[in-house]
Amino acid sequence: MKKVINRQEDIIEEMIEGFLCVNEDLYEKLDRGVVLKEKKDKVGILTGGGSGHEPLFLGFVGNGLADGAALGNVFAAPTPYNILEVIESVDSGKGVIQIYGNYAGDVLNFDMAAELAEMEGIECKSILVRDDVASAPLSRYEDRRGIAGDVFVIKLAGAAADEGLSIDEVARISQKAADNTRSIGVALSSATIPGLEKPTFTLAEDEIEFGMGIHGEPGIKRTKMMKADDLTTQMMETLFNDYPYKKGDEVSVLVNGLGSTTQMELLIVNRKVNQMLKEKGITIHHNDVNNYCTSQEMGGLSISLLLLDDELKALYNKPAYSPYYVKNA
Amino acid sequence: MKKVINRQEDIIEEMIEGFLCVNEDLYEKLDRGVVLKEKKDKVGILTGGGSGHEPLFLGFVGNGLADGAALGNVFAAPTPYNILEVIESVDSGKGVIQIYGNYAGDVLNFDMAAELAEMEGIECKSILVRDDVASAPLSRYEDRRGIAGDVFVIKLAGAAADEGLSIDEVARISQKAADNTRSIGVALSSATIPGLEKPTFTLAEDEIEFGMGIHGEPGIKRTKMMKADDLTTQMMETLFNDYPYKKGDEVSVLVNGLGSTTQMELLIVNRKVNQMLKEKGITIHHNDVNNYCTSQEMGGLSISLLLLDDELKALYNKPAYSPYYVKNA
Amino acid sequence: MEHYLNIPQTVQMMKFVCQEVMDSKPLLTEIDSAIGDGDHGIGMEVGCKAALQELQRNEFSTINDIFTTTGKSMIKTMGGASGVIFGTMFLSGFHKQDEVTTLNVETLAKSFDTSLHAIKKRGKVQPGDKTMVDALVLAVEKLHQSAHQGAALKEGLENAVEGAHQGVEETKQLLGRVGRAKSLGERAIGHQDAGATSVWIIFKSMHQWLEENDK
Amino acid sequence: MEHYLNIPQTVQMMKFVCQEVMDSKPLLTEIDSAIGDGDHGIGMEVGCKAALQELQRNEFSTINDIFTTTGKSMIKTMGGASGVIFGTMFLSGFHKQDEVTTLNVETLAKSFDTSLHAIKKRGKVQPGDKTMVDALVLAVEKLHQSAHQGAALKEGLENAVEGAHQGVEETKQLLGRVGRAKSLGERAIGHQDAGATSVWIIFKSMHQWLEENDK
Numbered sequence A, B: 001m002k003k004v005i006n007r008q009e010d011i012i013e014e015m016i017e018g019f020l021c022v023n024e025d026l027y028e029k030l031d032r033g034v035v036l037k038e039k040k041d042k043v044g045i046l047t048g049g050g051s052g053h054e055p056l057f058l059g060f061v062g063n064g065l066a067d068g069a070a071l072g073n074v075f076a077a078p079t080p081y082n083i084l085e086v087i088e089s090v091d092s093g094k095g096v097i098q099i100y101g102n103y104a105g106d107v108l109n110f111d112m113a114a115e116l117a118e119m120e121g122i123e124c125k126s127i128l129v130r131d132d133v134a135s136a137p138l139s140r141y142e143d144r145r146g147i148a149g150d151v152f153v154i155k156l157a158g159a160a161a162d163e164g165l166s167i168d169e170v171a172r173i174s175q176k177a178a179d180n181t182r183s184i185g186v187a188l189s190s191a192t193i194p195g196l197e198k199p200t201f202t203l204a205e206d207e208i209e210f211g212m213g214i215h216g217e218p219g220i221k222r223t224k225m226m227k228a229d230d231l232t233t234q235m236m237e238t239l240f241n242d243y244p245y246k247k248g249d250e251v252s253v254l255v256n257g258l259g260s261t262t263q264m265e266l267l268i269v270n271r272k273v274n275q276m277l278k279e280k281g282i283t284i285h286h287n288d289v290n291n292y293c294t295s296q297e298m299g300g301l302s303i304s305l306l307l308l309d310d311e312l313k314a315l316y317n318k319p320a321y322s323p324y325y326v327k328n329a
Numbered sequence C, D: 001m002e003h004y005l006n007i008p009q010t011v012q013m014m015k016f017v018c019q020e021v022m023d024s025k026p027l028l029t030e031i032d033s034a035i036g037d038g039d040h041g042i043g044m045e046v047g048c049k050a051a052l053q054e055l056q057r058n059e060f061s062t063i064n065d066i067f068t069t070t071g072k073s074m075i076k077t078m079g080g081a082s083g084v085i086f087g088t089m090f091l092s093g094f095h096k097q098d099e100v101t102t103l104n105v106e107t108l109a110k111s112f113d114t115s116l117h118a119i120k121k122r123g124k125v126q127p128g129d130k131t132m133v134d135a136l137v138l139a140v141e142k143l144h145q146s147a148h149q150g151a152a153l154k155e156g157l158e159n160a161v162e163g164a165h166q167g168v169e170e171t172k173q174l175l176g177r178v179g180r181a182k183s184l185g186e187r188a189i190g191h192q193d194a195g196a197t198s199v200w201i202i203f204k205s206m207h208q209w210l211e212e213n214d215k
């Protein structure tokens, strides 16, 4: 697999440098991280994880979003010291909330970073995103992984922090956002880590993996390729089976591309998603179709629903800006 | 190649429907087109072309951008009647400017549409985008194709029309924007039209095509894969050889992904692009790294430079909004 | 069979032509993939499907109607270069021309000649540019010759098929000068033009229909 | 060779270990690709490269220093699950423990036992969860036995390699219960754990260094 890189060991550094060029006024570079230049007197919001999912995580550092991101190697959690550096940088004395997907490696590293931060007197709370309903049954909710739902949690945490709320309040809201987010993904083709020759997994030309994770983690079943409407129906039904959405519920919807699946395909899926939600009497507050949480050149997509209440909706509507995510007032 | 579609003959319709879900307040659907719901009393800006390059063209209909887009099948120009319908819809009596890439099929269809529009008394001017420096030598400028540079021309035409200028003035500015835009692309892997089994072309695992067009049109040379910095250097030098950029020049830069090339790779390229421009003393007014003009799952990218003068810069800075392109004031 | 077709026969023939072109989608896709963007088969399928529907739906009172309906369907639905070009091929020879109710070699020669000129003007192409014109120009030549010799329609079409086929073969030797083959340069040599192939298929299926319905 | 290593020898041995692990990148990549996300080889390479640099750069006055430096380098540079886990493996057994200037079987047994407990706590894993712990636990057991029997370091390590290898083999039969193999269910059966393989490589290369430098 051809990748446009220089030396494998430099990809993260060089990516960050290239990102900073896009908006030098807004961002500052850390060793393996990006933070907002302007330090705000509020609870700091930090996100991060393994690289390779761009624009996540660095593209979700911005106004009304995360204040900083700690970046690991491709598909590998950042180190505790990288995370600590971001924590120190985004803390204004009001504490820091770390938002990250529930993966063994991330938990180990963010936990250790939080311990180090606490030793420096920085209050640090962790919100784990566990939106991937395919990654474990409801009975093992604790085991569920985080995928594109990160976007919703970062957006709402950022908005809450901007309101000047206390760390406990921001944590409560972020946790609610995480609890209210459900996603389901499907993979059509494989992903290759830059510098490696072979993809991490393979799928036959007529095969898809329903529920596959964004690092190629196995999903619910390997099945035959099907029509967009059938696939979307199965995906939505998996979400509907996971939570009793009811008439009158209000949601934000993200149809997220994993890499090589085209915007056209995502829009075709989005059409069916909207139809199904409308049939159930669920109101769509906001609908986004984009590549936010990718997995290298993986083919496939995920559908995420964020269930809104009045509090979350008000925060969802607040403006936000990064070069990869804009919400106008 | 797996594509998440239903029936091939429905993909354009269903894509438009899915797009409308994203922002029903903003858009209205035509047979094979999308227009802004709110009709503005100004010169109408229309864009369009073959589908398969999403978010172009429909994603560049928005405030401060195009007022409507006519969409053909994948890689095929829209029909004269589809274009005419969009022309009629975006005309407020002040005439319409059609912005499209210079391809034989597009010229034939947009020309015929313009003739039909003129018969109805709608003044119609065409601006052809010919930014791809690899598609023909400077001596055959008329033959050059349009690629990601469309984005710059649409942005500036939209801003100019919003100023309430006459059709002649908007056309003059749009033409200047087109003349001032230069791009160079490279392809790493192939693209497949939805519904077809085989890709339109193939590239070996260690091969790239320098200068390849967004429908797989052959470029300048087929060569071995190289390091990101070397590739970027060759691409930038091709641009520098095409126009005598000089110290003090000001440009907007777009590093555009063709499909399956990751954001990380684009950012690594962007880093080198910025370095090279700075070395030449060229000022970067604005820098965008995104997938705006794709070519299905094609691997590769393009670099576009828009040379700015005071007039263009002022218009470039005007706000714009669509779900796929936001420029804040 | 007479030396001409009446209206219902012409409709039948054109329906057969549309069906044959649609069945040639894989071939046209393959050819357009080699030196174009691979969509010609899809485009012709879309246009012929639409034309077929119109041919089935409508009642026709002139031959002109049949061909202009076919051409308009293509312009309306296909898009791409070939939408306008093949639409023009069927439309221009009969649009605003004398109305006829039978189709013979003379009519066919005259109308496709008119179309050929319209295409050359619209498409800004000449024979030798590696387009469908290279097939059409030789087919029209053969139709003219046949008309001159007082040939029957079937015979005339047989000659036209031969001309179109020769045109297709000639495109193999040519450099592209319009459309997407243009930028291929030398690499286009050896590959036939997709549109020219469609022209050949069109004449071939007209002829085949006459063969099969010659009672 | 004596029954123990001095400081320079231990540094040499650890440098050799780092090099061997780095050379195993393709193997580790392949194993992690089968039931993980494929990055374990890259991670270990990054960590061992950093450790190697530190081992080359620094002067060491205790054995503790050598191992904690190795562990810290890994935690600082690797990331991923293995950064913390393998960092802990080298760090915890010697960090805040009695300082020693020679390395023998007892020290090794005791320190890796301490590390094992730290890893189990940090990683919230037990033997049988299909992780590197399955290899480490058996290696530590063998080291204890060897110490008990008064074995030489080389012999002790030979036993540890055997234990680690047995652990790797056992992971093949296990369902994953942490990390990314977890969601594989039955599909993980038959595949060995990547981290366990690294543990085996580490002990194997310690032993190999002793073999090759046994004068």
Ligand SMILES: Nc1ncnc2c1ncn2[C@@H]1O[C@H](COP(=O)(O)OP(=O)(O)O)[C@@H](O)[C@H]1O
Pocket: B075, B076, B077, B104, B105, B106, C032, C036, C037, C038, C039, C040, C041, C043, C044, C080, C081, C082, C083, C085, C119, C122, C123, C124, C125, C130, C131, C132, C133, C178, C179, C180, C193, C194, C195, C196
């Ligand atoms: N300007 C032109 N004049 C005449 N024929 C043309 C012209 N441009 C293209 N063609 C014909 O159309 C064919 C390509 O059709 P198609 O693939 O459907 O359109 P596109 O080139 O837009 O992808 C070519 O093989 C050629 O024969």
Ligand SMILES: Nc1ncnc2c1ncn2[C@@H]1O[C@H](COP(=O)(O)OP(=O)(O)O)[C@@H](O)[C@H]1O
Pocket: A075, A076, A077, A104, A105, A106, D032, D036, D037, D038, D039, D040, D041, D043, D044, D080, D081, D082, D083, D085, D119, D122, D123, D124, D125, D130, D131, D132, D133, D178, D179, D180, D193, D194, D195, D196
């Ligand atoms: N919680 C844990 N406790 C102990 N070892 C673990 C734990 N999680 C993962 N490992 C070990 O780490 C290895 C995976 O390392 P690596 O691939 O580098 O990290 P990641 O799982 O983050 O991609 C596994 O094979 C396993 O042996």
Ligand SMILES: [Mg+2]
Pocket: A050, A074, A075, A076, A077, A105, D037, D039, D080, D081
């Ligand atoms: Mg990993």
Ligand SMILES: [Mg+2]
Pocket: B050, B074, B075, B076, B077, B105, C037, C039, C080, C081
């Ligand atoms: Mg085309």
Ligand SMILES: [Mg+2]
Pocket: C032, C036, C037, C038, C039, C040
């Ligand atoms: Mg074509």
Ligand SMILES: [Mg+2]
Pocket: D032, D036, D037, D038, D039, D040, D080
């Ligand atoms: Mg791994």
